[in-house]
Amino acid sequence: MLKREVVYESVLDHDFLDEIYSLPGGQEIKKCIQCGTCSGSCPQGAVMDYAPRKIFSLIRAGFRDEVLESNTIWYCSSCYTCAVRCPKEIKITDVMYALKRIAIKEGKAKKGRKAAILSNNFVRLVNKYGRNHETELMTRYILFAEPHHAFNFIPQGWKLFSNGRLPIMPHKIKNIDQLRKILKKVDELGEI
Amino acid sequence: MATKQSYIYYPGCSAEATGKPYEISARAVCEHLDIELKELADWNCCGATAYLSVEDIASMAVAARNLAIAESTGLDLITPCSACYITLSKVDHYFEDYPDIRTKINNALSAAGLEYKGGVNVRHLLYVFSEDIGMERLSGMVRADLSLRVAPYYGCQVVRPFTERDSPDVPFAMDEIISALGGDVVDYPLKTKCCSGALIGIDEKTALGLAKPLIECAVRSGADCIVTCCPLCQLNLDAYQYKINKVYGTNYHIPVLFFTQLIGLAFGIDEGRLGLNMNIVPYRPAARAKGASG
Ligand code: SF4
Ligand code: SF4
């Protein structure tokens, strides 16, 4: 939770705002009127360190680390309820994605450790096969994120497996080279 | 009779695994209606929510490869998965709204000899049934008496933020389909409340807290089954139902069907061809109980 202590202007990161402004549609957050519609609509608002309205206020004030290290961005399930209701049409969900990316890149995803493991492994599989392989994704995730609770996942996995919903073999696309060329080019071009 | 309806079909990765019953039933029902689903040639993963959490342009370029391949066919691109629908639609919208992104992605695609001009109509399978096939044709095909009370669960991403004609809060496409098939739609106010999505793997306790009211509400409204149009929603409500029971001391056993399975049942298609044996909470007992009582 926000500690009520004096924070001096000098320690705040004003470039953070520019970073968010530069996102597609990011300029819109200037228009946030702090109405709280997003927070009121968010199914995860109650478990978030700061519900979405506060996130926008923190971004604008330059509280970079507080935002990036909050659990908020990891509890966003991309339900888009806030985004369709926001009176200022701010792409809230897309901002949450951007915050996830920045937090992962800068190693600030402490509270999102498990989500980051899941996402990174997903990307790995897609780059390798061209498709996700759910069985391998689950296995890798459990191994890296939940090694001590692996047995908890067994009944779940077994039920799905025995009902034919967890194939052993991955499906690799034929033209994986084409996909790799695209990704290599993105690397050269750099992200946004 | 007009020419055969054809679509380019994008199954999505879950179709090969946890969403297999959806895939099987969607194909069976479309075949029955003489609708051609031409699978997109050598499609790759759309990237889903996870890729976008790690990379920005790369995730959109990965999705755009599919759109580029689909574009030459000139047909609507149909997907049964809500997450694929939103991911592919989003790239399409970004292409339209942000020329810089369009240029950059096309630059990346050109390395593989591809280009996307922005002309693909991305649609969710649900709206092929509700818009293109229509209620009249659906009800005309009904061969079996459903007499089921059904809770229609839409989830999030099929109606938010992009929707073909439905409301993002109170959609009705699936309600209409259920009625056309002879089922009773129960009052289900949580129809677009999030099931927790992929959060279930990350914080199970919080996620089950979101999924439980969805089950509870359906049971209380007297539904015999829940019907969904999203593979992840189905997984969360079906495969995790026993965990909800374990954590909350409840005893729910309400079947969670894909809407395509329901259509197939009403059409009298053999259950084996609808993948019903793959559902975790068995469909059978509920139907039998209903039969016995009514
Ligand atoms: S709903 Fe929109 S305008 Fe209102 S607080 Fe949230 S982001 Fe700001
Ligand atoms: S999209 Fe994320 S922030 Fe917005 S309401 Fe849904 S969970 Fe909350």
Ligand code: SF4
């Ligand atoms: S309800 Fe859950 S799985 Fe379904 S679309 Fe929303 S987040 Fe995705």
